[in-house]
Amino acid sequence: MKCKPTRNHYIPLKVFTEDDLRSDLLFLNDVIRASEHAHRDPAVSMPPPQRSKPNSPLERIRKSAAQRGVDLALMPTGMKRRRENQTRWNNSLKALQWTLEFRFHHHQLPVPSEGGQGDRSVFNLQIDRVTDTLTWSTVLGSILDRSLKDCTDVTKVTADPSTTQLKGDGPNRQRPEPTLPAFIAAQFRPTDAPATLALLMANTSSAANAREYFRLDPEQPIHQSLSGKRIIEYPSIEVYTIQPDGLAVVTEPQAITAPLEPSENRYP
Structure with a gap:
């Protein structure tokens, strides 16, 4: 079943369906994976080294x-x-x-x-x-x-x-x-x-x-x-x-x- 990627409006609980729930869960899983990847990637997690400017x-x-x-x-x-x-x-x-x-x-x-x-x-x-x-x-x-x-x-x-x-x-x-x-x-x-x-x-x-x-x-x-x-x-x-x-x-x-x-x- 295809999930709807749009999340630009509030969905009341009365009309909240199983498809909406699945779509939100997939979105949260994507956020968790992106966060874990950022922590493991040295290029993202480590600040650039402090070096003197070439002409300082x-x-x-x-x-x-x-x-x-x-x-x-x-x-x-x-x-x-x-x-x-x-x-x-x-x-x-x-x-x-x-x-x-x-x-x-x-x-x-x-x-x-x-x-x-x-x-x-x-x-x-x-x-x-x-x-x-x-x-x-x-x-x-x-x-x-x-x-x-x-x-x-x-x-x-x-x-x-x-x-x-x-x-x-x-x-x-x-x-x-x-x-x-x-x-x-x-x-x-x-x-x-x-x-x-x-x-x-x-x-x-x-x-x-x-x-x-x-x-x-x-x-x-x-x-x-x-x-x-x-x-x-x-x-x-x-x-x-x-x-x-x-x-x-x-x-x-x-x-x-x-x-x-x-x-x-x-x-x-």
Whole structure:
């Protein structure tokens, strides 16, 4: 018996026949089958993966880093390291300008800290928009000179730049010029040049319970030092006056030769 497919009006119970009942049951069965099929079909049940837009600033930075041989891993939006990262591509300089974190290990000397937290043997300092064509010694020399300039009180401690509020909005956000406490800066540059410092960067591909480090050449440009390495958001550099014993320092990976200027896109 052929069922009527039209269901555009109300049928009173008095005139409701067996054919109408069969037609409604078949319709409900069709709805159930379609619903079950949708739940089983991954193309319907799973949302599309979240990917960066091809021309988004993050994708531009990732592509520029890849062309320099850097495996740049970006964290999800909202993570602290993602919020702190101010790395950008500078089209006029044809260079990446990194956010860098330096961790100065200063021989267990007491560092007065806010809130009475006691002594600290490591001082964290973040600096934004460091051009990757500069050498590490140039960047560190600028920080140390600025920290020691016109400072008469060697016990003076500046605010930790890693907790300083950023100035400006959007891509123009930038931290104030970062400085070290003077008595810490004096340890790292009493008479020696920054080229004599031991610079270590953690190998993020190593196991957490067997941490390994790369030793960086202070006289090497930043883009060459980072080539062949994996970085999470931005580089974190451990700074020592002398390389400590007991750390696993691995052989440098082979640097990847790549043009400094991205060849596919002209970034605004």
